[in-house]
Amino acid sequence: MAKDLLLEIGLEEVPARFVRDAMNQLQLKFEKWLQEHRIAYDAIQAFATPRRLALLVTAVAEKQTDIEEEAKGPSRKIAQDENGNWSKAALGFARSQGVEPEALYFQELSGVEYVYAKKSSIGVETASLLPQGFVDVITSMSFPKNMRWGSYDMRFVRPIRWLVGLYDSDIVSFELAGVAAGRTSRGHRFLGEEAVIDQAAQYVEKLREQHVLVDVNERQALIVQQIEALASEKGWEIAIKDDLLEEVLFLVEYPSTLFGTFEESFLNIPQEVLITSMREHQRYFPVLDQEGKLLPYFVTVRNGDQRSLDVVAKGNEKVLRARLSDAKFFYEEDHKLSIEAALAKLENIVYHEELGSVGDKVRRVTRTAALIANKLSTASDTKAKVERAAAICKFDLVSQMVYEFPELQGIMGEDYATRLGEDAEVAKAINEHYQPRFSGDAVPSQLVGAIVSLADKIDTIVGCFSIGIVPTGSQDPYALRRQAAGIVQILLAHDLQMSLTELFELSLSVHVDRGTKRTAEEIAKDLNDFFALRVKNWLSEQGAKYDVIDAVMEAGFSDLLLTKKRAELLAVQLEEQNKASFKSNVEAFNRVCNLASKAESKDVNPALFQESTESELYQAWQAVHPAFHSAMADRDIAQAYEQLASLRDRIVAYFDSVMVMAEDEATKRNRLATLAVIAEDIQAIADLSKIVWA
Secondary structure (H helix, E strand, O other): OOEEEEEEEEEOOOOHHHHHHHHHHHHHHHHHHHHHOOOOOOEEEEEEEOOEEEEEEEEEOOEOOOEEEEEEEEEHHHHEOOOOOEOHHHHHHHHHHOOOHHHOEEEEEOOEEEEEEEEEEOOOEHHHHHHHHHHHHHHOOOOOOOEOOOOOOOOEOOOEEEEEEEEOOEEOOOEEOOEEOEOEEEOOOOOOOEEEOOOHHHHHHHHHHOOOOOOHHHHHHHHHHHHHHHHHHHOOEEOOOHHHHHHHHOOOOOEEEEEEEOOHHHHHOOHHHHHHHHHHHHOOEEEEOOOOOEEEEEEEEEEOOOOOHHHHHHHHHHHHHHHHHHHHHHHHHHOOOOHHHHHHHHOOOEEEOOOEEHHHHHHHHHHHHHHHHHHOOOOHHHHHHHHHHHHHOOHHHHOHHHHHOHHHOOHHHHHHHHHOOOOHHHHHHHHHOOOOOOOOOOOOOOHHHHHHHHHHHHHHHHHHHHOOOOOEOOEOOOOHHHHHHHHHHHHHHOOOOOOHHHHHHHHHHHHHHHOOOOOHHHHHHHHHHHHHHHHHHHHHHOOOOHHHHHHHHHOOOOOHHHHHHHHHHHHHHOOHHHHHHHHHHHHHHHHHHHHHOOOOOOOOOHHHOOOHHHHHHHHHHHHHHHHHHHHHHOOOHHHHHHHHHOOHHHHHHHHHHOOOOOOOHHHHHHHHHHHHHHHHHHHHHOOHHHOOOO
16 A cells, blocks of 8 residues: 655755755655665655755555566576586676576577576565665755754754654654654744644645645745735736745745835935845845836735734835945945046956956957957947947946945946946946846847947957866856857847957957967867857757757858858758758758768869760859859858759769769869869858758
C-alpha cells in the first residue's frame, strides 16, 4: 500500500533571494534519491516560506522495486581454460556479481559467446531507507552563503530549528545538528502556535490553521489578487515588478496587503528616484495613475492578518518619509554640482588599474564615438551631439543619488543634464547609452544614444580583452557577454551600415594608441570568436534553426544585417511550399562547392572548354554574376539567391555531360576553376551543405 511522505526543515529566516532556489534544489535532490533507490511515487510537491523548506510526496511505495539483472562478463575463450575450467577472470566476474561460479552461463552476442550472470535484488522496506535518505539529501544541499551555529560542524543556509519527517502517520526518525525529527511543526511566528501533524497529507491544512500558507503558488496568487483588488477599488495602476513580487513572496508566510501615503511635495523629485527608493529600501509597490504618473501612495504586504492595518500603515509611512527625505536631500545637493566639476572628479575614480580612471574611459569612448559617427557619415549636428553626449555620459556617477542608488545611473544623468541646459538629445543619450541594460531591455531609441552606447560597450570589451580579461566558462565579472549582445541588438535595431570588424578596428585604434599588453591581431581574433557566439545566440533567439545558423555563420557574420537576411532567406526557402525546389537547388550547388574545394585557382580559360555544356554554364554565370554582385551589395539577398537559382539546370546538365576530374591536367584545372568562381558566389549566400533535411 502506498503512503504519503512529508519532510519539513524548519529554519531561522532565510534571505528571500535564496528561498526559491533552495526549494527547487530540495525537490530535485529528493526526486533523484527516490529514483536511485527504486522507490515509486505518484507526485512530489515542494513548499517554502522564509522559515521552512518542505516536501510532500504522494503515494510512495512501501518497498523498493525488485530487480533482476543480466550482467555480461568476458568471452568464453577468456572465461575458460583449455580444460573447460573457469579462469581467474570468470571467477572474479562471479564474485563481482555476487553469484557462485556454478550460476554462470554462456550466451552468444554478435557471433561471440560471452559468460553471463543473473543477479536478483529484492527491494527493502522504504521506511528503513528514509532516515538516512533525509539526512543525505539535506546535507548535500548547497547555498550561495552558508552558516555554522553552536558547536556543530554542519553548514546550512540558516540554523535548523525543527524537523518534521512523516511516512503517512509514522515518524521518520533522524537527527541533524542536535535536532530530532518529529511530527511537530511551527506556525506563524506571531499569529500561530505549534502544529502537530498526524498524517503527512494534513501538512498544508495544519499549517494554514496556524496562519502559514506553505504553498508558494497559493501565496503568490493571494498577494497578486489582493493588490489587484486594491487597484480596482481605488482606480490605481499598481506596478507589480516580478523581482519585487518574488522577494515579497519569500518575506511573508501569511500575506495581507495594505496601502499608505506620503507627502505630495516629494513628487517634485523625479518619479524614478521615488520608485527606486520605495522598491529597493522598503519593498513597496509604487502606485501610478492611468497615464503612468506616480501618485503619493504606496502598497506593501504585511506578514500577518488584517488586524490593525491602519497602525501598520502609519508605521510604514513614517519610515518611508525618512527614506524620501534622504532622497530629496541627495537630489537637491546634486543640483549644486556642475557637469565640469563632476567630470573633474571622474579623474580620481579608478576604472581599472590597467585601463586608467573613469575619466580615461570617457575620453576613449568620446574618440570611439566620433569615429563611429564619421564611419556612418552622420550629419555634422548629429556628430556634435554624439561627441558632447559621449564626453559627459558618465558625469552623474559622482552624484550622491547614483552613489545611493547605482541602478539610477544614466537616469539621473538625463535629469541633471536637462536641468543644466544640455540639448534634449544629448541628455537622453546619457540615459540611453546604458541600454540595453539586461536581456530583453530596449535599445537606445535615437541615433545619438545608439552611437554612444556602441562606443561605451565596445570600449569595455576591447579594453578587457587587451589586458587578457576574456570570459571563460560561466565567469564573466565585467558582463562582457551582455555588452556584446547589446552591440548586436543596437546595430540590427538601428539598421546601422557598420560591420563588427569595422567596429573592432575603430576601438582597437583607440586602445593601441593607449598601449596594449596584447597585439591587435590577438585581440581581434578573440573578439571575432567571442562575437560569433553572441550572433549565434541572437539568431537562435529569433527562431532560426541550428542548421540554418551554422550555414549562414560559415558565410561570415561581421555584416549583421546581411547575416540576418541570409537566415531569413533560408527560413523562407525551407518552408513546405518552397522546400522541394530549394532542395534541388542545394543539391546542385553542393556538387559545385564540393569539387570547387579541389581547385587551385579561379582563372578560367574558355578556349579549353571541350563540351557545349561547359560554355553554356560559364556564359550563364557571366550573365548573372554582375546582377548577383549588385544584389549582394544592396543586401538584397533574395534577389541574389534567385540569380544563382537560375543556374541550376545548367549545373545539372554540366555534371551530366562533363567529367570534371579529367585525365588531362589542364582540362581538369580549368573545369575546377569554372566551378570555383561559381562556388564563390554560392558560398557568399551560405554554406548550404550544413542544411539538414528531415
